[in-house]
Every structure is written in structure tokens, then in C-alpha cells.
Amino acid sequence: MTSAALALKGVSAPAWQPLCHRSDLVAFSGVVAWRETPQSKPCQIALFYLPSHTPELYALDHFDPFSNAFVIGRGIVGDLDGEPVIASPIYKQHFRLSNGQCLEDESVALRTWPVRFDGDRVLIEA
């Protein structure tokens, strides 16, 4: 049973979870999604959508470690030196969309998750 259960999980437990829809997103800006899995504690995910860029979708932690508030998804998207970034709306630090790295403080990085479209569905790695 044990091995069967393991095998079953390996086959059917999806590596990617649906999070929301394309129509929930705002082009060149951010929205926030709630994510709760049995495996991990709930988290707030900031989703950024850059149509016709590669990649066109990014998922970062909505929590801003500088202000200790959940606000990252409400910042301004931009690029600095060609790297897409998000600016925190409170104290304006910049974080790289690709890996969450803070440009003003090397020691700080936001958590990131792999995300992708599946048709119009937004999937996030479990």
C-alpha cells in the first residue's frame, strides 16, 4: 500500500497548482493572490504580468521586509539596467522580478515561485 500510495502521489499530485486566471492580472502591474497548501503555511503572492516579455509572469512574496507590511504587489513595475524590477510602494526599494534580489540591500531578497500560464490559467509550482 505504502509503495502504491507513493506511486499514486508521484503520478497525480500536480507539480503545478492553478492560482488564478489571466483576466485577474493587470498588464504591466501587480495583483495579489492567496495561496494556502496543506504542505506550507498560507502566503500572499504578488503576481506581475509583462505581456510579450520573456518571461511574462513573475511571482514574488507580497510581504515587504522593509516596512513589514504586505504591499509589494501594489508597487510600480519597471526595469533598471534592463532588469525587470518592482519598487516597494512604501519606502521605494527595488527588487528584481527574476529572483527577488533587493538592489539597495544585498542581504535582502524576496521569495520567488515559478509560475506559468496554462492557456488562461495561471499555474504556480506546488
Added chain:
Amino acid sequence: MTTKQNLLIIGNGMVGHHLVERLVEAGACERFAITVFGEERHRAYDRVHLSEYFTGRDAESLALCDADYYDVQGVTLKSGEKVFEIDREAKHVITGQGRYAYDHLVLATGSYPFVPPIEGRDQQGCLVYRTLEDLDAIRDAAEHATNGVVVGGGLLGLEAANALRGLNLDTAVVEFAPRLMPMQVDTDGGALLKEKIESLGVQVLTERATQRIEKGEQSRLRMVFQDDKILETDLIVFSAGIRPQDDLARACGLTLGERGGVMIDDHCRTSDPAIFAVGEVALWNQSIFGLVAPGYQMAKVAAANLTGGEARFGGADMSTKLKLLGVDVGAIGDAHGDRTPGARMFRYLDPLTQVYRKLVVSSDGKKLLGAMLVGDNAAYDTLLQYYANALELPKEPASLILPQSGAAPALGADALPDTAMICSCHNVTKGGIREAINEGALDLGGVKGATKASTGCGGCATLLKSVVDHELAAQGVEVDHSLCEHFAYTRQALFDIVRVEGIKTFSELMEKHGSAGRGHGLGCDICKPTVSSILASCFNEPIMDAAHVPLQDTNDTFMANMQKNGTYSVVPRIAGGEITPDKLVVLGQVAQKFDLYTKITGGQRIDLFGARLDDLPAIWGELIEAGFETGHAYGKSVRTVKSCVGSTWCRYGVQDSVGMAIKLEHRYKGLRAPHKIKFGVSGCTRECAEAQSKDIGVIATENGWNLYVCGNGGMRPRHAELFATDLDDEALYRTIDRFLMLYVRTADRLQRTSVWRENLEGGLDYLKEVILEDSLSIGDELERQMQTLIERYECEWANALSDPEKLKRFRSFVNDERPDPSIIMTSERGQLRPA
């Protein structure tokens, strides 16, 4: 066949040397063999700083050029060779060493110190103060002396007195006139000066005419005055004025002035066309100029005319500023006010700090004719610029000389026109400084090197520095004035692009004028809000429209102010601070219903804090239902119009200030700008609405409204300045329309009106010209633009509430109904606050 013509210059003083430099610069050595005769054994030196010879500088460091300068340039310098005669017929000059033929001759023999014909003035210990050798003689004499007297209380006399003091002599100044520096100061100024100088331990004797000089008893010499009183002293320095050194000219029959001086025309030619005269020996238009700057100008003119150019000498300004014995003295233009009929004077005398200032102003009060300063030269640069450039004086000219109460209108480097003379010694204008910087001068030193500015009398040093700083900043900033890495334009340039090309979206602007090629063309948190603001100022489309949404700061995105815990504040408009009881009740009810903290703001309205993102639409639904509209507390836009209660209730009010405040607030609400804009309207001059601390201040008068502009509270408070008086309602609107639109068009990002105004070249006068006199003929256009924006006004919250797409944004989570669980409140004084 190229035989060079002989050009001889008699005199190797400051001006003679300057002439050589100008000639060399003009390439004159190609066609002239130039020979210079100098009676002194030193090559030309800086006579202006002669006194520094006593304070550590030697002859070499005072020299005006390197030792080999003349050799290198191929100019023959004959130092220590005095010219005794000019033979105009043979065209020769004759010196102790020989005869020299000339084709052209220049007299630059300067002047000599005048020693009054007093009996006994030839004795040992009777000295003058003009050359290095004179100073050597004074130093020698001082070695065996304990005291010294200077005859003559003018500029040079006081300088000599200072030198004697420096040589440890008990020093006295004897002046024939009733006061010191009779040329520069009046009775009051002279009295003050005397007091100051006496407090430094220099004795001052005025109205003293020396009758004769005898052998002394205690000291070497004894001076006997008109009333037979006596003064004993070891040495006497005569400094009773200068006389042009015109013996040579007189002997050879050149035309002289009645009281001496070689007459010259505008080209610096004497009555003999082959002979020029420059510097202190020259008499132009009945005047001798005893300063180096006019001499330099003459040298320039003579050099041009000698080398086939054309230049004219048109007189020179004799304004001076000095520090004598540590005392500031300044005289500008008609300092006595006796040269212009109808001139009016303002005086300020502070006997405690010993400061005296006087303004001589034209009869209409608009132009500065002259000024006199004793004890404090701080105002000199500013006053000189008003005088030299005929700038219009502030409404209250006295403000220029009254003690700084904070609001004294200093004339910054930016306020000066390009033609403003910065260094009169070397004839360097503000435009010239900019040119030097354009041509690569990168700092003060570079500019000095390129223009020579401030290497003459040095009086312009402070002004030069501030102009250079300003110009460098202006240019430097222009480089960095690129808004950000995405747009190599200033905000103003972008504004014009948007307006002229009718560009309506960020992406179009980025494509056409941005750095889309580099990077991703996404923009950033600097250019996006800036462009968003520009688009709003031009077209006033709702900021929640899809194309504009990603551009906004979070406050604009959610049309509320984000607080430190991620909640928002809600500020409905309460125009003019007037609110009905019904509306007050609604505010209370809404606050109760949504658990909001309430506070009266500094802007006369009510702020509801702690709103969750999800609740914003419902809150606004109720507010709009009750007749409220958005207050734009979140935008860089018109905020509030603060009012006082005015004539409706107040016993002093002369106009309905609340009514006007409400009208103004409704007229301009929603106007987006480089920064926030605040108004105040007071019902009378008591100013309870603090209008003078606002960007736009309106104060009621018996006849209408006085308009003030560019005030600021906040970090750097600034009083608004009076802009126009007694306007009727329509004129007030029109003027504000123009003013605001001009600000919106030209200010930098996040620049309040106060900072904009301070950086505006031409200052308030320029603003007045453009707005009140329509000097650029853009008044109508500005008004039209404002009218368009006013017509397109729409409450952003009402707009958003009517559009389900837009409302979708007001969800904490796109995939979950719950409100943000991370927000935790606690309570304090009966209300909620962030935990």
C-alpha cells in the same frame, strides 16, 4: 615686403601690461615690433594689491606675468628706462639710453601721488604710497619710528593707514574735509566710519588743514594746522589724491584737460592720431578713472584699434567695494544722489552694530541710481546688479537695505541676465562665464583661467563663485536632468513633447522618445508617475483607465493614501473647509461602519484612516451618495483651499473668503501637477487662513483680492510673494489659470512652486512679465489649456465606481474573498490604530 612697424608703449604699469597682453592675444606681434618702457625697475605688478607687500607678498609674487613672458612673446621690455621726451615731429621718444623711432605710440604712464604744497613737505620722513619702492621707503622709515600720520582720509589714505598700523606704528589720519572718504560716503556714513576706525585705534582728525611741517621735539616731525594746533610724528604718508602723469604729453603739445590728463576720444586716441593714451593718465569725457577696471577696458579698446579692429570706450562704472581697516565700505553709482534730479533716498542706520546703508532710487521708485554701504557690504553684489543692469527694483526698495528678516529679496545668480557684468576688471559677463564653461572650464579655477575673472581687484570673487556654481549646476543638472535611465529629457521637455505631439499613452511616449531599445522599455517608478502626471495635466483622462493604471504610485492606483501597515486613508473634498452638519454626520456614520480612525487634518478637512483595500469602494459609494467627491489627498495635485470665515461672520472681513475659497477649490480640483498645490484665502489682512504660506495665497482687500504666489510650509517654509493687487474675481481666476499652467508646464518633477520659483531664471519679475504682461504671448493658450482641464474634470472615485473592471482592483486577493488577514489593529483613545 614686411618690415614691422614700431609700436612703443610708455609705462609698464597695470594698464600698460594689460595692453601688451591684449595685443599679443590679437596677434599684433606679427605686424608690430613692440617696445615697452618702464620707469620702475620691477616689471608690471599688481598695484591694487600693493599693500600685501607688507603682509607677506614679495615683488615677484605681485608681478603680473612670468619673468620670461615678454621674451617669449617677442616684446621688448625696457625696465628702469624712463622716457624724457617725445619728439612728435621726428616720431621719436628719447630716454636716458637713446632715441627710439615709433609709428604708433601709447602713453600708459598712470598717475603720481599728489603732495599738497605744504611748507616743509620735502623733509626726510615725508613719503607717498604708490610703488614698491615707496613701500620700501616706508618700511625703512618705520624701523626708527613709533608713530605715523597719513594725510588724506580717502580710499588710499585709509589703506595706507592700515599699512602703518601693520608696521606697529601709532597711526593717525588727517583729513581736510569734514569726514572720511568724502567721495564715497555722506555725513552719516562718514561719522560711522570714523567711529569704527577710531575703535580700531587709529586716530581720526577731520577738518584739519596742515599749514607747515617742522622739525619735531618728541618725534622727528611736527605738523602745524590752521589753528596752530600741532601733531608730532615720525613719518608722514601723503595720500591726498592722484594726478595724471602727463608731463611728457604736455611738453610735446598734446591736448590736455584743464586740470591735467591726456584728452582721448572713444578710440583712446589723443589729439595726435599716432598717439594713444590709456589708464590713469587718460582723460575721457572730462573724467579720469582712478580704478584699474576702466583702464583695462581702455587697453582693450586701444589694442583693437591698433590691430585694425573697431572698439569704443564708453565710460566705466566707478562703483567700488572695499574692506578698509576691516571696515566694509561700498559705493555704487550716484551714491550721494546729487547727480540725478528727483532721486529719492532710503537710509538705514544702526548705531549699535554700526551699519549704514543708503539707496538712491529713481523718482518712480523703479531703478537703483546709487547706493552707499558702510559697515557691511553683504548687499553690495545684489545692489550692483540692480544698478548695472537697470533691473526693476522690488515694490519696496527699502527691503534691500533693511536688516534681513528672512524675506529680503536676494538676487540669486539665476536672476541675473546674461549681460550682467560679473567682473568689471576683466569685463566678464555672466554670458561669458557660461561660454567658458561650455568650452570646457569645469570649475572655478578653470573659469578664472579662461576669463581672468576675479584676478583683478578681486571684488567680484563671491559673485563669481555663485555664478559659476549656478552655471555648473545648471549644466551638470542638464546632464543628469535626464528624468531617469528611460528618458533623456527633463520633465519640461517631456511635457512639451507630449503636448506638441499629442501623445496620449506612456507606451507611445516610450516607443517614440524613450530608451525602449535598451532594456525592456518598462519604465520605472520615476518616469511612470511623472509621465502619468504629464498626461493628466494635458488631457485629464481618468487615471484608472487601463493605459494609465500601471503608471500610478500606489496612492493614485487606489485613489487613497497608503499607510504604514498597508491600509489606506480616505479624504473627501471639503471645499474651503465648509461642511454641512448632514455631511459631518455622514462622515461619522461611515467611519463607524467601517471602523475608521478620524482626524481633522492640517488642511481643514477630515481624514478617515485605516480603510482596507477591499472596503474602499463601499466607503466611497456611501460618501458619493451623500454628495462628497474625492479630495485628491493621494495625488500630486491641487489639495486644499484653506479659508478663514471672512466677511460673512467676521467683524473685520472685507470679502467673502469662504465663498472665494470654495470657488477656487472647485475650479482647480483634480488639476495634476509636478507636486501638490495648496491655496489659502483670507478675508482680510489679519490672514487667519495663512494664505502667505501657500502656493497660491489670496487675501481680500477693500477693492478685491491680492494674489500671492509660491509660498510653502513643510520642510523649508517660504513666504509667498505679492504678485498682483486688487484683482476682481475674473482677473483673479485668469491670473491663477496662467500661473498654474505655466508651473505645470515648466517645473521639474516633485518641485513645489516655491522651489520652482527660486530656480526660475529672472525670478518674480520674469513671472510677472509672462503672466501679467503676457510677454511671451502665451497667456491665452495657458488659459485655454486650463479651461480644457476644468471642463474635463470628473470625480475619479465616481468614475471608478461605475466601472466593474476598475473595481476588480480593489480586492486583497484575486483568488480569494477574504480581506487581508495580516492587518491587525488595536485601540487607543477610543479609536482603532495600527497594532
